[in-house]
Amino acid sequence: KAGVTQTPRYLIKTRGQQVTLSCSPISGHRSVSWYQQTPGQGLQFLFEYFSETQRNKGNFPGRFSGRQFSNSRSEMNVSTLELGDSALYLCASSFGGAVDTQYFGPGTRLTVL
């Protein structure tokens, strides 16, 4: 079956702009999690959605938000971009949540200039 897809794969934005990233999970998966990956901090949990409800959120400012649609596709939005938001953003899908096998997408590489 098709894997997790993320669009776009690469983005270049300037400070102050906003950005929306998209994640399409594996068919049948209802949980989608988002992570920020940077060389210094590694993988940091952003939030997790299950059946359109956010069940958990990491320690990120309110500029980071997300949502999940009825078909389990998810989007995350970052407003008022800062240089430090430059990172690889990964999404992962699973049947039920963190204790189930997470299937990761290829990531979206965001560069903020």
Added chain:
Amino acid sequence: AQRVTQPEKLLSVFKGAPVELKCNYSYSGSPELFWYVQYSRQRLQLLLRHISRESIKGFTADLNKGETSFHLKKPFAQEEDSAMYYCALSAYNTDKLIFGTGTRLQVFP
């Protein structure tokens, strides 16, 4: 707060040598622990989880609650084991994974 520590950024061994990638965690409850691996130009993927107690690609990991550790071991490393390895923890009823910073394993021929 839950935390996962992988003390080694890089571990280099020769083919056929034993490998141990260290993982320590802090969590007062009973954690679910995982090892994820990322091979070159591939996606991050699950290697193994403590609850299944299985060996995958020759790797095993034992949960030691007394030492709060979940080290990954393989008796004889292969060149194809070269990858980035991440230890991860899920605390009860939180629906989030906490990752360590990862250890790069290099296996030389």
